[in-house]
Amino acid sequence: MTKHLSHSQEKDKKDDAGQPDLPGIGLRIALALLFILVIAATGVFLVIAGIVPNPPSSPTGGHQLRTSSDAQGALVVTDEQDESDMSLNELFGLGRVDSVRLIGDSITAGYLCDGFDTLPTGPTMVYSGPEGTAFEVSDKIPCWANDFRTWATDHGVTSFVNAGVSGWRMQYLAEHPEAWLGDGADVIVVMLGTNDASKCSIDDFRSYAETALDAAAAKCKRLIVVTPPDNRRTDARVLYSIDQVDEVLTQVCEQRGYEHYSLYDALELYSDDFNRDQVHPTSAGSHKLWLSLKEQMGLAD
Numbered sequence: 001m002t003k004h005l006s007h008s009q010e011k012d013k014k015d016d017a018g019q020p021d022l023p024g025i026g027l028r029i030a031l032a033l034l035f036i037l038v039i040a041a042t043g044v045f046l047v048i049a050g051i052v053p054n055p056p057s058s059p060t061g062g063h064q065l066r067t068s069s070d071a072q073g074a075l076v077v078t079d080e081q082d083e084s085d086m087s088l089n090e091l092f093g094l095g096r097v098d099s100v101r102l103i104g105d106s107i108t109a110g111y112l113c114d115g116f117d118t119l120p121t122g123p124t125m126v127y128s129g130p131e132g133t134a135f136e137v138s139d140k141i142p143c144w145a146n147d148f149r150t151w152a153t154d155h156g157v158t159s160f161v162n163a164g165v166s167g168w169r170m171q172y173l174a175e176h177p178e179a180w181l182g183d184g185a186d187v188i189v190v191m192l193g194t195n196d197a198s199k200c201s202i203d204d205f206r207s208y209a210e211t212a213l214d215a216a217a218a219k220c221k222r223l224i225v226v227t228p229p230d231n232r233r234t235d236a237r238v239l240y241s242i243d244q245v246d247e248v249l250t251q252v253c254e255q256r257g258y259e260h261y262s263l264y265d266a267l268e269l270y271s272d273d274f275n276r277d278q279v280h281p282t283s284a285g286s287h288k289l290w291l292s293l294k295e296q297m298g299l300a301d
Contacts, residue, residue: 083221088187088259089298091222092155099159100152101185102145103173103216105195107228107289108164110143112280126163129179131172134165142283147290148189151299159185169195174208177215184219191226191263193245194279198236205240206248213258225253226293227262232269233279259297266292 083096091097102108110116119138127134139146145162152160163180170192173180181188190213196205217223227246246264253260266289267273273285281289 087298088222088224089300091187092152092157092299095156096221097152097155097157097186099161099185100148100157100187100189101161101182101220102148102163102189102191103180104145104164104189104191105168105228106164106166106280107194107286108143108145108162108191109137109166110141110145110164110283110286111166112275112277113141113143113283113286115141124161126161126182127165127168127180129176131168131176131179134163136162137164143281143286144290144293147287148293151294161185167195169193169199170205170208170212171196171200173212173215177212177219181216181219186221187224188216188220188222189224189226190216191228193242193249194228194231194233195236197240197242197245198233198238200239202240202244202248205245206252209248209252210256213252213256217256217258223258224297225249225258225260227260227264229263229267229281229285229289230265230269231274231279233277235277235279261293261296263289263292 083091086094086096106112115138119140122136122138124136125133126136139149139162145164149160149162161182163182173190173192192212193205193209196208200208213223213225227249228242230242242264246262249260250262252258267281267285269278273281273288275282
């Protein structure tokens, strides 16, 4: 039997055929979006789980996605910049430096600065080895090391050790680094060479510097090597000048990639910058050493 439709029924049928199926289209769009979200979520999970490695950082450093677990075992994803690409000021500014250790001689210890002979040493042992035992000098002596201590403490450092010992030299650090470096620190600053210039040949000094600085670098995040100020010392026989010390330290640091700064010309000889021996800075001169070093290292106020 042939079924006939009324005019109104035919019109309704034509109207239905001419309209899109909106509910069906919406469902298909929703399913497509859900599929995309599932794929994206799966990719993130694989990266977090370590099944798919993070993209490598760029050759110039940049940022890298890192994963770890918190105390409850939950995964934590952080975007970290490689610390080797950061400036020293950035490390301090981002709270990456908790400890600083200075390795030096009498210039670092503040010898002949105001109060050196009267202020008691602190309780911290800074060396224990073949040369004996040495303790940290007072943190009240007005000298470059304590200026640095004040700045570092104001910028988040919780452990600052001034391991400057009068009369000591690069040779001691090279021969028994563990006795002087202790447990190390986030940042280690080495300023030696003044006494070596009166005790060993320049070739021996180079060898000591290579060994000593490598040992120091292994105990810190960032090694800072500093050339001491020039002098015209009258208390010892000089075998070579501080500019030769500076040349050796410059070459060694360039070869090994260590940061190097020079205080060679930071002070004026035969002025109030020095005590009468023309080798040990006065407190005024020592403050100048800190200002020069701070500027060279690019540290903020």
